[in-house]
Amino acid sequence: MxxxxxxxxxxxxxxxxxxxxxxxxxxxxxxxxxxxxxxxxxxxxxxxxxxxxLRKVPGLAGIREDGGSIALGAMTTHWQVESSKLLQAKIPVVSDAAGMIGDPQVRNLGTIGGSLAHADPAADMPAVMIALGVEFVIEGARGRRTVKVDDFFKGLMMTAVGPDEILVEIRVPVPPAGSGAAYLKFPHPASRFAVVGVCAALTVDGKGICTKAGVGVTGAGTKAVRAKGVEAGLAGKALDQAAIEAAAAKAADGVDVQADLQGSAEYKSHLLRVHARRAIEAALGRAKGGK
Ligand SMILES: Cc1cc2nc3c(=O)[nH]c(=O)nc-3n(C[C@H](O)[C@H](O)[C@H](O)COP(=O)(O)OP(=O)(O)OC[C@H]3O[C@@H](n4cnc5c(N)ncnc54)[C@H](O)[C@@H]3O)c2cc1C
Missing domain, CATH: 3.30.43.10 (Uridine Diphospho-n-acetylenolpyruvylglucosamine Reductase, domain 2)
Known part of the structure; x- marks a missing residue:
């Protein structure tokens, strides 16, 4: 073709x-x-x-620490994100998720900015960006503006980037001590796109109380969304197994889960709840100092 x-x-x-x-x-x-x-x-x-x-435009690719954030140039490839020592040390879930995208060819050519601007409803990175609370730097004829992740994904393959604008950078806040995050997906066996994917990002205090929770889900509907019910079920709680399961049970609440070729809405809602529980458990393990 x-x-x-x-x-x-x-x-x-x-x-x-x-x-x-x-x-x-x-x-x-x-x-x-x-x-x-x-x-x-x-x-x-x-x-x-x-x-x-955009491939010959200088300054659009690269990963650097800037104040309390890590700035990812829009043209940074999935492989560069996956293999970044800085990200692996400070926000490993971003590298993990990049390593789950497609196959080596896709990761060597595909870019984080392209993925986020394209906003495929089954893409991995949007869920991770929502959980981590990132900001997007967008440039147009009128200069640069910054958009928070909750205002970025507008609908099916629609974002806040205007037709005459370019996404230039993604700014990921470095989480404080006591934080951990994990992204898990149920991959389509051929493309590896997410049938569903869930990212959980948690911060716990010295007593094991969850002081901050971010949870993003992808694959389920027309765009990646914040799982507010899960977040509310985690924040302020001691994260024992019962609390984790009760929070994860809300993973499909408020999510416009769509039946598609991959499965029914009931099936995908079930996958969301299972992956939410596993992502929370893995994030908590990391927050407590595990790898
Ligand atoms: C076989 C296969 C398997 C895949 N598997 C997965 C997977 O498992 N998970 C996953 O998440 N993705 C997957 N992808 C998608 C892959 O990650 C793409 O690379 C990504 O979605 C698009 O990035 P790109 O750099 O290739 O963008 P392009 O294809 O070049 O562009 C995509 C869109 O974004 C716009 N755009 C690009 N850059 C910018 C910018 N800086 N500012 C504004 N607009 C911009 C373009 O105009 C275009 O509309 C797969 C793709 C293939 C072919």
């Missing part, structure tokens, strides 16, 4: 890419790793007349 013909642009700066977007408007698409866009173009689900390739 071949895509429809298009013109190809290689801007040398973010400003140049933004001015191309402003000029070409709806006829243009940004190209990052191409591992979602190119398949869609081959299937003719997307037929942009212009592709604006």
């Amino acid at each position: 071949y895509p429809a013909s298009f013109d190809y642009h290689t801007p040398g700066s973010v400003q140049e890419a933004i001015s191309l977007l402003g000029k070409l408007r709806d006829d243009a698409k940004l190209l990052a790793g191409g591992h979602s866009l190119i398949p869609m173009m081959k299937l003719r689900l997307a037929q942009p007349k212009h592709l604006i390739d």
Whole structure:
């Protein structure tokens, strides 16, 4: 299958890419790793007349510590995220999740910014970003703005990034001592996309009380969402097995679980509850100093 013909642009700066977007408007698409866009173009689900390739734009890739956050450039590949020593030491769940994406080819070319801007309802990273409470740095003709994760995912493959804007950076807060996070998914056997995926991020105090809980779920509906019922069931509680199970039982509450080719809404709700329990247990183990 071949895509429809298009013109190809290689801007040398973010400003140049933004001015191309402003000029070409709806006829243009940004190209990052191409591992979602190119398949869609081959299937003719997307037929942009212009592709604006971000791969030669300097400064969009890389991982650095900045104050209390780790900043991930949008063009950082899944493999760079997976293998980052900084992330593995400070926020290992981000590396873990990147390592669960697709296969080596997908991870070598696909980018974290492309994945988050594309907002596939079965993508892994959105759940992790929700649980960790990240911020997105978006640049357009009017300058830079910052969007909190709860305002970022708008709907099926829709985000807060405007048609004439570029996602440039994701800022992940470094959790305090006593924190741990884990992402678990039930992968589709062929693509490895999440049939469902759950990320739990917890902070516990010296007495074992949960002082902060973030839980994100993906795969279940049209977009990744915060599992507010689970979070409410964890925060302020001593996390014994009964509390964990009661919280995890709320994993599908308030989530618009959709039946699809992978399973019924009941089946996916069940998977959500099971994976929520396992993710909370693993996150708690890490918060208490486990690996
Ligand atoms: C076989 C296969 C298996 C996969 N398995 C998984 C999986 O298990 N889990 C998972 O999460 N994903 C999976 N993916 C998707 C993969 O992670 C993609 O790489 C990712 O979704 C898109 O990233 P990309 O860099 O390839 O973006 P592209 O395909 O280049 O772009 C995707 C969309 O985002 C836009 N875009 C890209 N970058 C930006 C930016 N900086 N600012 C604004 N808009 C931007 C593009 O215009 C386009 O609309 C799989 C893909 C394939 C082909």
